[in-house]
């Protein structure tokens with residue numbers, strides 16, 4: 001089948017990483033890690049956090065080569081452009097040293113953070129009060145002694161409490177950021193595969209308990225390798241982000257959406273019948289085809305995707321194949337392969353007796 005990508009403007013070099021200024025032939029090759037070029041990336045918005053290793057995220061903000069120093073803004077940092085595949089390890093953001101020490105203290109003491117913070121505040125308050133009382137009883141009416149003693153709690157307690165509460169807040173933020181990195185795909189910001197499975201199991205259990213129906217949608221972009229090969233991996237990354245955003249727009253509260261694999265996405269939809277699941281899939285397919293991908297050099301491409309749909313829980317259906325999560329994934333995947341075999345850019349639905357084409 002002919003490629004679906006249409007050039008609106010021809011004669012441009014592919015939109016790929018080497019267009020940005022390279023700092024060296026290759027980045028430091030650590031054991032077990034692929035060698036990738038170190039690229040100097042100029043971030044348009046320096047206030048945005050630098051993406052963790054394992055992401056091309058900043059790439060869309062690279063200025064067109066040659067790097068225009070006049071136009072580029074402030075922050076220029078070296079970003080190792082490493083693998084973009086979901087499930088690969090991302091480094092957590094670096095914690096400030098004081099936070100690391102605080103964390104070690106908490107772990108060593110083995111007490112909850114709030115208890116530690118309160119203890120610090122109470123100890124500081126008690127010490128200060130003790131000083132105050134001693135001063136007051138020693139020379140009860142001597143303002144020359146009383147005043148400096150009263151200043152001590154005022155100077156010590158608030159900063160210590162502020163420090164300890166501030167550290168707790170920073171620790172919480174840092175933990176949330178690490179949690180996000182561990183559960184989300186850094187390119188598309190969707191749930192990564194592991195998180196998708198965990199959420200899906202929870203939602204499946206709840207839907208089963210509440211006798212709700214559920215449908216599983218698997219989507220795979222068509223001829224995606226060709227986009228990478230012809231237009232570069234940065235264009236491929238953009239395409240993935242665009243399709244992820246379109247999938248996100250079709251997700252209702254309670255649904256679970258994740259990046260299942262390289263160019264594959266999965267959506268678990270709860271509380272809807274076959275007709276509703278089919279119309280969501282049809283709308284998604286149409287929007288993917290109808291939303292051109294604009295490249296930074298002015299060209300645009302038409303994307304398409306194949307979709308497999310499978311029932312997971314249907315009221316009245318007792319077939320175990322329609323109740324078990326792993327079976328439903330297998331059936332949705334079979335329907336997806338069927339859609340590919342039939343020519344791509346279409347939806348196939350897994351029925352108990354095989355697959356049926358819903359829309360193309």
Ligand SMILES: Nc1nc2c(ncn2[C@@H]2O[C@H](COP(=O)(O)OP(=O)(O)OP(=O)(O)O)[C@@H](O)[C@H]2O)c(=O)[nH]1
Nearest residue numbers: 084085221222223224225226228233236237262263
């Ligand atoms: N740019 C980019 N490419 C990726 C990423 N993850 C996987 N890929 C590429 O995605 C391509 C997946 O291709 P396939 O799904 O096997 O095949 P396809 O070209 O889409 O063809 P069909 O699925 O048969 O239509 C491979 O070339 C991977 O290298 C990513 O995060 N970014």
